[in-house]
Amino acid sequence: MKRRLLLLAPIAVAAWLLPYGLGGYTMHVVDVAVIFAILAIGLGLTMGVAGQINLAQVAFFGVGAYTVAILTTRTGLSFWPAAVLAILAAVAAGLLVGIPALRMQSHYLGIVTLGLALGFINWVTNAGIAGRAEGISNIPVPPLFGIDLSSGYLFYYLELVVFALVLAFALFVTRSPLGRRMRAMRDDGLAAGALGAEIPLLRMTAFVLSGLYGGVAGLLYAGLIQFVAPETFSISNMFLLLAMVIIGGRASVIGCVIGALGLAFVREALLDVSAYAQLGYGIVVVLVVVFFPQGLAGLPAQVFRRKARERPRLAPFVPYDEAPPTPARTALEIDQVTKRFKGLVALQDVSLSVPVREIRGIVGPNGSGKTTLFNVISGFYTPTAGRVRLDGNAVTGLTPYRLSLEGIARTFQNLRLFEDLTVRDNVLVALDRTRTSWIWRYLALPWAVAGYDRSLRGRAEEVLQRFGLSDFADAIPRLLPYGIQRRVEIARAMASSPSLLLLDEPAAGLNGDEVGRLAEIVRSIRDSGVTVVVIEHNMGLVMSLCDHITVLSGGRVIADGSPDEVAVDPRVVEAYLGDSMTAPTEREAEHDHADR
Numbered sequence: 001m002k003r004r005l006l007l008l009a010p011i012a013v014a015a016w017l018l019p020y021g022l023g024g025y026t027m028h029v030v031d032v033a034v035i036f037a038i039l040a041i042g043l044g045l046t047m048g049v050a051g052q053i054n055l056a057q058v059a060f061f062g063v064g065a066y067t068v069a070i071l072t073t074r075t076g077l078s079f080w081p082a083a084v085l086a087i088l089a090a091v092a093a094g095l096l097v098g099i100p101a102l103r104m105q106s107h108y109l110g111i112v113t114l115g116l117a118l119g120f121i122n123w124v125t126n127a128g129i130a131g132r133a134e135g136i137s138n139i140p141v142p143p144l145f146g147i148d149l150s151s152g153y154l155f156y157y158l159e160l161v162v163f164a165l166v167l168a169f170a171l172f173v174t175r176s177p178l179g180r181r182m183r184a185m186r187d188d189g190l191a192a193g194a195l196g197a198e199i200p201l202l203r204m205t206a207f208v209l210s211g212l213y214g215g216v217a218g219l220l221y222a223g224l225i226q227f228v229a230p231e232t233f234s235i236s237n238m239f240l241l242l243a244m245v246i247i248g249g250r251a252s253v254i255g256c257v258i259g260a261l262g263l264a265f266v267r268e269a270l271l272d273v274s275a276y277a278q279l280g281y282g283i284v285v286v287l288v289v290v291f292f293p294q295g296l297a298g299l300p301a302q303v304f305r306r307k308a309r310e311r312p313r314l315a316p317f318v319p320y321d322e323a324p325p326t327p328a329r330t331a332l333e334i335d336q337v338t339k340r341f342k343g344l345v346a347l348q349d350v351s352l353s354v355p356v357r358e359i360r361g362i363v364g365p366n367g368s369g370k371t372t373l374f375n376v377i378s379g380f381y382t383p384t385a386g387r388v389r390l391d392g393n394a395v396t397g398l399t400p401y402r403l404s405l406e407g408i409a410r411t412f413q414n415l416r417l418f419e420d421l422t423v424r425d426n427v428l429v430a431l432d433r434t435r436t437s438w439i440w441r442y443l444a445l446p447w448a449v450a451g452y453d454r455s456l457r458g459r460a461e462e463v464l465q466r467f468g469l470s471d472f473a474d475a476i477p478r479l480l481p482y483g484i485q486r487r488v489e490i491a492r493a494m495a496s497s498p499s500l501l502l503l504d505e506p507a508a509g510l511n512g513d514e515v516g517r518l519a520e521i522v523r524s525i526r527d528s529g530v531t532v533v534v535i536e537h538n539m540g541l542v543m544s545l546c547d548h549i550t551v552l553s554g555g556r557v558i559a560d561g562s563p564d565e566v567a568v569d570p571r572v573v574e575a576y577l578g579d580s581m582t583a584p585t586e587r588e589a590e591h592d593h594a595d596r
């Protein structure tokens with residue numbers, strides 16, 4: 001923190017002294033560049049942090065600028081009330097553009113946001129109230145305690161203060177639990193949802209933030225230039241903005257600022273050859289996307305690769321304290337659940353009930369419906385018929401994030417870690433148990449958010465230590481050995497303090513030792529009071545670990561009982577097409593008894 005302040009102080013002093021050496025025109029270029037930097041931060045928040053393609057940022061900018069222009073020149077409202085309304089209008093535009101993001105993603109979202117931006121340009125070019133192609137002039141200079149802001153030099157200081165505030169807010173948001181959830185959503189929306197992130201609201205929040213930054217930039221632009229016209233909000237400027245964010249580094253707020261300031265000056269220098277300059281930006285953007293996807297912001301990390309800890313070590317798992325015995329009750333009840341996909345019946349009248357503190361195994365041949373059952377329990381699929389109860393409460397059809405907050409956590413057959421978040425951040429995402437409606441605190445009570453984040457960080461270290469992952473806290477999951485990634489996924493699921501843990505093939509890809517340690521972890525989780533349901537193909541593990549096994553075949557329950565019972569059930573043997581299962585399972589069942 002101290003080092004950061006030491007770094008910040010000279011930058012702040014240089015920014016404050018900057019106008020002293022500049023001519024009038026250069027000052028104007030700087031003023032415009034700062035406005036683009038604010039716009040770029042907004043775009044970085046939606047595209048880089050939240051992963052939502054947003055080609056309407058220039059329209060939010062336009063809504064802000066035009067609202068000030070129309071209200072001040074047509075209705076006689078003074079500048080600052082018009083500015084407040086401009087921010088509200090741009091935020092409303094953000095909400096409007098965010099609505100399609102609830103249903104579509106990636107290039108579809110790009111096309112829709114681009115369409116909305118074009119619609120805006122069309123409207124201002126044709127509407128009388130917006131001055132058509134000629135635009136609106138004579139926008140009043142913002143009054144400010146008698147300071148003459150018609151001077152580009154003095155306006156710069158207003159911009160500087162606003163810029164410092166919006167930059168600090170963006171940095172605060174991206175480093176907070178909200179920013180982490182947004183990055184988690186960007187990396188894997190399904191997994192983020194299963195860990196309690198309310199994806200639709202998060203997407204809307206990203207667009208609202210974009211609108212907010214667009215509105216602030218727009219009102220500053222109207223106050224600076226005192227004139228607005230459609231060409232400022234054109235698609236070519238949208239692409240310039242995109243180039244700024246991509247070259248600077250879309251996932252980094254500082255990268256976006258550097259990209260915006262840098263390209264604003266390059267654009268000025270290339271004004272005489274602007275047609276070729278556009279082509280040049282395009283080529284540079286493509287090169288950056290291919291060779292430096294993190295943009296300029298990612299370069300320091302590439303050059304000064306953080307020295308890895310010497311021989312990071314997977315430490316032993318520290319068992320949970322055993323929970324005192326509780327009265328017997330049903331933790332999970334599946335009642336006559338059917339799931340159809342068009343013609344295909346993946347689950348047919350499946351019923352099972354899992355008592356609290358049991359390890360339940362779900363086995364069955366490939367395609368028998370095991371993962372579909374998990375998807376129904378965790379809210380990814382709504383069952384065609386039937387009910388799911390958690391601790392006696394009906395939870396059928398609830399969304400994954402609600403079920404996560406209700407106490408269900410899961411892992412995935414094909415690991416779904418947040419690949420660009422560190423191991424610590426993966427765990428931190430799961431530790432955050434707040435609803436998205438909590439986000440008003442980011443504006444009203446930022447210190448409470450900072451305190452909450454500190455408490456989460458403390459708990460994250462505990463989780464990492466328990467799972468022996470402390471040495472890997474700063475690592476990027478995809479660079480870790482598979483066995484460690486599997487452990488990170490279980491640690492992340494447990495960080496959400498579940499009452500029911502669903503493990504989908506947790507032993508897949510693990511070697512013999514790792515499978516042994518996995519069994520030890522799962523038993524400890526059960527002993528801590530958590531009910532565990534595990535899908536597994538490793539029959540040795542299933543037989544030694546599970547208290548009770550349910551066998552699925554063709555979407556139906558064909559057997560249900562203790563490991564010993566199902567191992568010799570002829571329907572099970574038949575379902576596995578032969579008796580290959582019997583020999584090892586019996587052996588393991590014996591081994592299990594010996595263990596106890």
Ligand SMILES: Nc1ncnc2c1ncn2[C@@H]1O[C@H](COP(=O)(O)OP(=O)(O)OP(=O)(O)O)[C@@H](O)[C@H]1O
Pocket residue numbers: 341344345346364365366367368369370371372373413
């Ligand atoms: N979203 C979906 N759309 C259509 N069919 C699906 C969908 N999800 C699953 N299925 C089908 O449902 C059936 C059961 O699949 P499921 O993945 O649940 O089996 P599984 O027992 O988990 O198999 P495996 O052991 O190979 O993971 C399969 O025939 C599968 O193709």
